[in-house]
Amino acid sequence: MKILVTGFDPFGSEKINPALEAVKKLPTQISGAKIITLEIPTVFNEVGPIIQQAIQTYQPDLVLNVGQAGGRFNITVEKVAINLADARIADNQGNQPLDEVIFDDGPTAYFTQLPVKAIVSALNENEIPAAVSYTAGTFVCNYVMYYVQHLISTRYPKIKGGFIHVPYIPAQVVTKPNQPAMNLEDIVKGLELAITTMVTYNGLEDIKTIGGTEH
Amino acid sequence: MKILVTGFDPFGSEKINPALEAVKKLPTQISGAKIITLEIPTVFNEVGPIIQQAIQTYQPDLVLNVGQAGGRFNITVEKVAINLADARIADNQGNQPLDEVIFDDGPTAYFTQLPVKAIVSALNENEIPAAVSYTAGTFVCNYVMYYVQHLISTRYPKIKGGFIHVPYIPAQVVTKPNQPAMNLEDIVKGLELAITTMVTYNGLEDIKTIGGTEH
Amino acid sequence: MKILVTGFDPFGSEKINPALEAVKKLPTQISGAKIITLEIPTVFNEVGPIIQQAIQTYQPDLVLNVGQAGGRFNITVEKVAINLADARIADNQGNQPLDEVIFDDGPTAYFTQLPVKAIVSALNENEIPAAVSYTAGTFVCNYVMYYVQHLISTRYPKIKGGFIHVPYIPAQVVTKPNQPAMNLEDIVKGLELAITTMVTYNGLEDIKTIGGTEH
Amino acid sequence: MKILVTGFDPFGSEKINPALEAVKKLPTQISGAKIITLEIPTVFNEVGPIIQQAIQTYQPDLVLNVGQAGGRFNITVEKVAINLADARIADNQGNQPLDEVIFDDGPTAYFTQLPVKAIVSALNENEIPAAVSYTAGTFVCNYVMYYVQHLISTRYPKIKGGFIHVPYIPAQVVTKPNQPAMNLEDIVKGLELAITTMVTYNGLEDIKTIGGTEH
Numbered sequence: 032m033k034i035l036v037t038g039f040d041p042f043g044s045e046k047i048n049p050a051l052e053a054v055k056k057l058p059t060q061i062s063g064a065k066i067i068t069l070e071i072p073t074v075f076n077e078v079g080p081i082i083q084q085a086i087q088t089y090q091p092d093l094v095l096n097v098g099q100a101g102g103r104f105n106i107t108v109e110k111v112a113i114n115l116a117d118a119r120i121a122d123n124q125g126n127q128p129l130d131e132v133i134f135d136d137g138p139t140a141y142f143t144q145l146p147v148k149a150i151v152s153a154l155n156e157n158e159i160p161a162a163v164s165y166t167a168g169t170f171v172c173n174y175v176m177y178y179v180q181h182l183i184s185t186r187y188p189k190i191k192g193g194f195i196h197v198p199y200i201p202a203q204v205v206t207k208p209n210q211p212a213m214n215l216e217d218i219v220k221g222l223e224l225a226i227t228t229m230v231t232y233n234g235l236e237d238i239k240t241i242g243g244t245e246h
Numbered sequence: 247m248k249i250l251v252t253g254f255d256p257f258g259s260e261k262i263n264p265a266l267e268a269v270k271k272l273p274t275q276i277s278g279a280k281i282i283t284l285e286i287p288t289v290f291n292e293v294g295p296i297i298q299q300a301i302q303t304y305q306p307d308l309v310l311n312v313g314q315a316g317g318r319f320n321i322t323v324e325k326v327a328i329n330l331a332d333a334r335i336a337d338n339q340g341n342q343p344l345d346e347v348i349f350d351d352g353p354t355a356y357f358t359q360l361p362v363k364a365i366v367s368a369l370n371e372n373e374i375p376a377a378v379s380y381t382a383g384t385f386v387c388n389y390v391m392y393y394v395q396h397l398i399s400t401r402y403p404k405i406k407g408g409f410i411h412v413p414y415i416p417a418q419v420v421t422k423p424n425q426p427a428m429n430l431e432d433i434v435k436g437l438e439l440a441i442t443t444m445v446t447y448n449g450l451e452d453i454k455t456i457g458g459t460e461h
Numbered sequence: 462m463k464i465l466v467t468g469f470d471p472f473g474s475e476k477i478n479p480a481l482e483a484v485k486k487l488p489t490q491i492s493g494a495k496i497i498t499l500e501i502p503t504v505f506n507e508v509g510p511i512i513q514q515a516i517q518t519y520q521p522d523l524v525l526n527v528g529q530a531g532g533r534f535n536i537t538v539e540k541v542a543i544n545l546a547d548a549r550i551a552d553n554q555g556n557q558p559l560d561e562v563i564f565d566d567g568p569t570a571y572f573t574q575l576p577v578k579a580i581v582s583a584l585n586e587n588e589i590p591a592a593v594s595y596t597a598g599t600f601v602c603n604y605v606m607y608y609v610q611h612l613i614s615t616r617y618p619k620i621k622g623g624f625i626h627v628p629y630i631p632a633q634v635v636t637k638p639n640q641p642a643m644n645l646e647d648i649v650k651g652l653e654l655a656i657t658t659m660v661t662y663n664g665l666e667d668i669k670t671i672g673g674t675e676h
Numbered sequence: 677m678k679i680l681v682t683g684f685d686p687f688g689s690e691k692i693n694p695a696l697e698a699v700k701k702l703p704t705q706i707s708g709a710k711i712i713t714l715e716i717p718t719v720f721n722e723v724g725p726i727i728q729q730a731i732q733t734y735q736p737d738l739v740l741n742v743g744q745a746g747g748r749f750n751i752t753v754e755k756v757a758i759n760l761a762d763a764r765i766a767d768n769q770g771n772q773p774l775d776e777v778i779f780d781d782g783p784t785a786y787f788t789q790l791p792v793k794a795i796v797s798a799l800n801e802n803e804i805p806a807a808v809s810y811t812a813g814t815f816v817c818n819y820v821m822y823y824v825q826h827l828i829s830t831r832y833p834k835i836k837g838g839f840i841h842v843p844y845i846p847a848q849v850v851t852k853p854n855q856p857a858m859n860l861e862d863i864v865k866g867l868e869l870a871i872t873t874m875v876t877y878n879g880l881e882d883i884k885t886i887g888g889t890e891h
Binding site: 042043098099100101110111113115117118119120127128129130138139140141142148164165166167168169170172173196237239240241242243244245246 | 257353357381387452454455
């Protein structure tokens with residue numbers, strides 16, 4: 032099994048992106064799966080073709096995109112990507128799409144193929160705070176998650192795709208009062224556990240266990 | 247113009263539902279639109295047919311469902327409903343669906359027909375904290391939002407549908423340390439402003455203005 | 462019984478101070494007590510003599526200072542004032558004391574004479590979220606609380622003094638994502654209930670009930 | 677220089693106390709100072725004599741008590757201890773003092789002898805989120821901080837005393853949604869940096885730098 036794991040470069044006012052830092056620290060092999068890591072730019076339009084090129088080059092079985100969600104307390108595994116690009120801040124090339132569709136002919140949303148509950152459960156059992164998330168936002172994170180799903184839907188039906196958001200690391204919140212953070216090593220450990228779970232559940236259904244939300 | 251506005255009965259450990267309390271206080275006419283209010287049960291399966299029956303009876307031009315999102319700071323206007331029922335707690339009849347689809351033949355998600363940014367903008371200009379939300383959760387709130395959208399998509403193409411989540415009111419957080427709340431009168435005022443905006447924007451496109459998220 | 466209630470003018474980047482707005486809306490009589498309200502400047506050094514002059518002029522039985530604590534969820538009744546002026550931002554005259562004592566000959570701290578638990582209990586029973594606080598900060602709020610206590614200790618032993626912090630009101634948080642707020646009318650109601658409790662408990666001990674913190 | 681560092685045993689519903697876990701991991705020597713660590717019980721009344729006995733036995737130059745403050749985002753260095761025991765929950769022997777003084781003949785409060793700003797500054801420079809705190813609560817943490825200060829004031833004038841609160845570690849928040857946590861290794865690193873700063877500033881004044889609060 033081959034897994035392509037991407038991390039975004041820093042964006043907004045941040046000098047580092049914990050997603051990228053964590054992805055760089057992944058080993059080249061996890062639970063027997065070959066891990067290919069790739070830095071991708073936080074740029075609408077650019078990021079899609081780059082991912083597609085990487086899929087062509089590496090022929091992965093699974094594409095896992097990892098991004099930063101500053102302000103979240105936990106590692107969050109995204110369930111759904113929506114066909115909407117709507118940016119509060121400019122991306123790294125100054126693009127700021129407002130209320131645009133990502134693909135004109137795409138559906139409103141895609142669910143991930145990842146076993147999101149099994150992943151969250153594995154992390155929590157190993158003392159890494161994690162949760163399922165039902166929104167990947169409307170910035171480049173959701174964009175790339177949707178883009179990969181659209182590629183899967185239209186061209187690469189055998190590939191699985193998914194997105195994991197990681198919190199700030201402590202270095203980023205020293206100057207931000209009362210913002211949650213997670214240690215980089217814990218994020219790396221969380222990603223490794225998540226990938227192990229993806230390998231284990233390859234071909235299997237997700238667990239049911241506890242439900243999602245109460246509103 | 248006729249608008250059907252629903253509010254859920256209390257659920258979980260709550261004795262009141264601020265959504266229902268606010269809906270009950272709406273006037274029968276807002277900006278020239280006739281307002282029909284309806285209490286609906288926080289029960290998967292039951293709530294759909296009840297809404298459909300009300301649509302048949304009242305022939306509204308717009309269906310606005312209002313629900314409680316305890317823990318949120320603002321009135322949030324939902325952009326998207328997903329085809330997923332996944333309950334952390336039992337509903338008011340003891341149902342607790344886990345990872346179920348709402349309609350087997352439904353798409354992964356629907357976007358609302360409401361001008362979500364114009365609504366948020368109108369509320370904020372009037373000093374009611376509000377924001378667009380990209381997840382209505384996976385409990386009965388998302389269920390009814392999706393259900394209405396599916397009815398619109400399959401049977402009532404001229405109707406518009408949307409969902410607004412409201413925070414706890416102060417009475418609910420007295421025993422919950424550090425939980426945000428919003429005064430009931432402010433919630434009512436927010437709903438009235440939201441409905442006024444829906445009437446004003448009937449047939450018009452939403453504003454673009456500032457974008458959604460930055461992750 | 463005569464009660465002097467002060468409210469600070471706006472400071473920092475705020476255009477209004479909810480404490481002042483609420484104090485202005487107090488009736489001239491509460492539970493038989495005469496209420497004298499006074500706007501005071503958010504200025505170290507200036508505020509002390511102004512309060513002392515007002516005490517001389519009005520001869521109050523109780524001095525209640527009210528201030529804004531942006532970011533707090535509840536109305537908080539302060540238990541203690543400390544002999545420390547240490548300002549993160551400049552006051553309204555540009556003063557920014559760092560790590561200074563307020564009175565060279567003053568003790569490290571004073572406890573309020575107010576029945577803080579009875580006040581919190583009265584507010585919560587009336588559905589106004591409230592809590593006891595054990596820090597009034599180190600800016601002008603704590604300064605004036607300490608100053609009044611020092612006056613009481615050294616010159617006016619029959620007067621009681623206390624401080625209540627109020628949250629932002631909704632108008633202030635519209636542009637601040639995820640900040641708690643409380644409706645101004647609820648703040649006014651809370652202050653009235655607090656003053657009623659002060660009148661009721663005049664000469665009585667505070668209730669014990671539930672304790673303060675768990676760390 | 678000899679430093680006695682204490683950590684409390686777990687209390688409330690927690691199975692571990694991150695303060696104790698971190699203290700156990702401290703080296704026996706930091707920046708030339710000898711470190712003596714001691715587990716102390718989260719029990720009013722018991723903890724004071726135990727500390728006093730340890731002071732007699734080890735003759736430390738500095739006593740640093742470390743405790744858990746669940747819900748805080750940062751390592752917080754306490755500035756002040758107050759003469760108040762007021763417990764929201766029972767301690768580990770079932771004691772739950774309500775609104776009691778700690779020492780009848782004690783002053784309202786003591787300031788720590790620690791250079792709190794220099795410590796916070798050192799941690800933040802090393803990417804450990806930290807802040808000065810102006811309340812150690814009213815449970816056993818504040819109790820022991822006050823107790824040590826009272827011992828210093830009445831019997832051991834050459835000793836310095838201080839208290840540091842540490843957040844939950846990730847293992848504790850896995851089942852608590854949206855609660856901040858800090859990695860244990862980061863807490864240990866933070867304590868080591870704090871102690872290094874105490875050694876460096878032995879005999880020196882604290883830095884002034886940025887002020888405390890803005891309310």
